Amino acid sequence: MKKVLLVLATVLAAGSCTEDSLVGVDPTSPPGPSSETVELSIAVGDLPLWKDTTFVGYAVPSSSGIQLIATEPALTSRVLGRFSTLPDSIFVDTVRLAVERYESARLRLIVDSLAGPVLPDSGTELRMHGLTRGFDEREASWTEARAGESWTTPGGDLADLLGSVRVDSLQDTLFVPISVDSDSLLSDWLANDGELGYAVSSSADGSNLSLTALALVFDVKPEGQDTLIEVVRGPQPSTFIFSPMTPPPGEELRLGGLPASRVYIRFELPDTLDGVPLRGSRINRASVIFKSLGGPPDPFMTTDTLFASIFDLLTDPFEFGPKTPVGQNFGNFIELDPDVLATGGELDLNVTQLTQAWASAPADSLPDLRIGIRTLPEGGGVGYWEFGDISDPATAPRLVFLVTPPTEFSVP
Numbered sequence: 001m002k003k004v005l006l007v008l009a010t011v012l013a014a015g016s017c018t019e020d021s022l023v024g025v026d027p028t029s030p031p032g033p034s035s036e037t038v039e040l041s042i043a044v045g046d047l048p049l050w051k052d053t054t055f056v057g058y059a060v061p062s063s064s065g066i067q068l069i070a071t072e073p074a075l076t077s078r079v080l081g082r083f084s085t086l087p088d089s090i091f092v093d094t095v096r097l098a099v100e101r102y103e104s105a106r107l108r109l110i111v112d113s114l115a116g117p118v119l120p121d122s123g124t125e126l127r128m129h130g131l132t133r134g135f136d137e138r139e140a141s142w143t144e145a146r147a148g149e150s151w152t153t154p155g156g157d158l159a160d161l162l163g164s165v166r167v168d169s170l171q172d173t174l175f176v177p178i179s180v181d182s183d184s185l186l187s188d189w190l191a192n193d194g195e196l197g198y199a200v201s202s203s204a205d206g207s208n209l210s211l212t213a214l215a216l217v218f219d220v221k222p223e224g225q226d227t228l229i230e231v232v233r234g235p236q237p238s239t240f241i242f243s244p245m246t247p248p249p250g251e252e253l254r255l256g257g258l259p260a261s262r263v264y265i266r267f268e269l270p271d272t273l274d275g276v277p278l279r280g281s282r283i284n285r286a287s288v289i290f291k292s293l294g295g296p297p298d299p300f301m302t303t304d305t306l307f308a309s310i311f312d313l314l315t316d317p318f319e320f321g322p323k324t325p326v327g328q329n330f331g332n333f334i335e336l337d338p339d340v341l342a343t344g345g346e347l348d349l350n351v352t353q354l355t356q357a358w359a360s361a362p363a364d365s366l367p368d369l370r371i372g373i374r375t376l377p378e379g380g381g382v383g384y385w386e387f388g389d390i391s392d393p394a395t396a397p398r399l400v401f402l403v404t405p406p407t408e409f410s411v412p
Contacts, residue, residue: 035405037284040273044390044397049268049368052389052397054249055322059260059379062137062239066112066380067211069126070242071202075299075382076142077242078155078201080135081235082194083216086186090222090229097222105182105218107163107200108232109174115210123168124204128176130159131196137237142245156199156241175217176200182218194236214238246300246382251391252293255308255336256375257300257384263373264317264324269358269399277405279359285402286355287348288371290387291395292341302383306336306375310349313370326372330354333376341385349373355401 044050061067068077089098107128111117135156136146143154151157162185163178178185189195202209214235219228246257254261265288271279295301312327331350341347351371358366388395 035407037402037404038276040276040278040401040403042270042273042399043393044267044399045393047267047399048270049266050390050397051266051318052253053264053318054252054254054261055264055317056249056254056261057259057322058262058374059258059377060138060239061241061258061379062140062237064258064260064379065377066115067214067238067240068209068242068382069200069202069211069240070208071124071205072118072208072299073205075208075242075244076155077240078199079211079214079238079240080131080137080140080156080197080199081214081238082197083186083189083233084194084236085233086190086194087220087231087233088190090220090231092222092225092229097224099220100223101221102183102186103219103221103228105178105186105216107176107178108213108215108217109176109200109209109211110213111170111172111174112210112212113170113172116208117170117210118206118208119167119170120204120206122204123166124202124207125164125166126174126176127164127201127203128162128178129156129199129201130162131157131199132159133157134196135239137239140239140241142241142243154243155201158199159196162198186218242382244299246384249386251389252386253290253389254384254386255373256306256378256381258379258382260375260378261384262378263387264313264370265372266313266316266318266368266370268368269355271363273401276403278355278401278403279363280406281359282404282406283352283356283359283401284404285400286350286352287400288351289398289400290347290349291397292344292347293386293388293395294344295338295342296384296386300383301338301342302381303338304381304383305338306380306383306385308334308336308373308375310334310351311372311374312354313372315370317370317372324372334373336375336385347385347387 067079070077089096133145139146144150163176165176216233220231221228253263309329310331311329314325314327317324330353390396
C-alpha cells in the first residue's frame with residue numbers, strides 16, 4: 001500500500017512540474033511590457049482619403065422657429081405672413097353657427113426675452129401693413145417675392161397701414177390693434193385664403209425683436225347670438241425677410257445661418273500611423289480639429305454660444321448630395337464658443353465612438369467613415385461660423401488620436 005501511494009505522489013508531482021513549465025508565469029518576469037498610450041496627429045491632406053463640403057438649405061426662415069423684426073445699421077428684417085385659416089362658422093355649445101361679423105381684431109406678438117431684444121431710448125413703432133403682392137414662404141427674400149419675381153420695392157410691396165402700436169419699453173407680449181374695419185379685412189382674407197398677406201416692421205433705428213409666436217386675436221358674432229366669442233388664429237404661412245441677405249458659402253466649411261448650412265465629410269484612416277497600429281488598437285480618444293476663420297461680417301457674427309452635433313451618414317454624400325440620408329447622433333453636443341472662434345481658435349469634434357467601431361472592425365467591412373455636423377437647433381438665427389477646408393493646408397482640419405496599441409504576450 002505504501003508503495004502505491006509513493007508512486008501516485010511521484011506522478012502528481014511530475015504532472016504539476018510539466019504544467020508549470022508550459023503556462024506558468026514568473027511574477028518577476030512578465031511575458032511582455034504593456035503598451036504605452038501615445039498621442040498621434042495627422043493633417044487631413046495626408047489621409048488616404050478626405051473630402052469635405054458645405055450643403056445649404058436645411059432650414060429657411062419660414063421653418064426656422066424664429067421671426068425677426070429689426071431696424072439696425074447692420075440688419076433690417078420684416079415678418080411676412082397670411083391668415084389662411086379664418087373660420088366662417090363656430091361652435092356655440094354643441095351647435096355650429098355661421099359667423100355674422102368679425103370685430104376687434106388685434107395682432108398678438110410674443111417677444112423672446114432670452115434672445116436679447118433691443119429698443120432705442122426713444123422707443124419704436126411696430127407697424128402692420130397689407131401687401132400688394134403675394135409671396136412664396138420658402139422662396140421670399142428681401143429682394144424677391146418668390147424665385148424669379150422681384151418686389152417692386154425691396155423689403156416687400158407694402159399696401160395700406162392696417163394697425164400700429166407704440167413700444168417704449170420691452171414687454172413679453174405686445175398687441176397691435178387693427179385700425180381698419182375688422183369685418184371687411186377678415187372677410188376679404190377669408191375669401192382669398194389670406195392673400196395677399198401682411199408685413200410687420202419697426203419704424204425706429206436701433207430696434208431688434210425676436211418673436212417666439214405671432215397670432216391674430218379677434219371676436220366673432222355668431223348668427224342669432226348677442227354675445228361675442230374670442231378666436232385666435234396663427235399665421236399659415238409665416239416667414240421673415242432680411243437685409244443683407246446671407247452670402248453663399250465658398251470653399252470654406254460653414255455651420256449655421258439662414259438658410260442653414262451643414263458640413264459633410266467622407267474620409268479614410270490609415271491602418272498604421274507613425275509606426276503605431278490604429279486598426280486593432282484601443283482608441284481612447286479621437287478628434288477632428290477644425291480651424292476657425294474668425295468671425296463673419298455683421299450681422300452674421302454672433303455673440304451667443306451655439307451648439308452643434310455630429311451624426312453619421314448612411315450613404316456617400318458626394319454621390320447623393322444634400323439629401324443624403326442621416327443616421328444617429330453620437331458624442332456630446334459641441335459648443336461653438338464665440339470667444340474662441342472669433343479669434344481664429346479651434347473646434348474639437350469628438351469622433352471617438354466612430355473610430356472605435358472602425359478600429360475593431362475587419363479591414364474590409366468599414367473602409368471609410370462619413371459624418372455630418374449641424375447646429376442645434378438649425379435655423380436658430382442668422383449667425384454662422386466658418387472653418388478652413390482641405391484646400392488650404394494652413395487652416396485645413398487635422399485628426400488627433402490618443403491610442404493604446406495591443407499588448408504583446410509571448411508564451412514560454
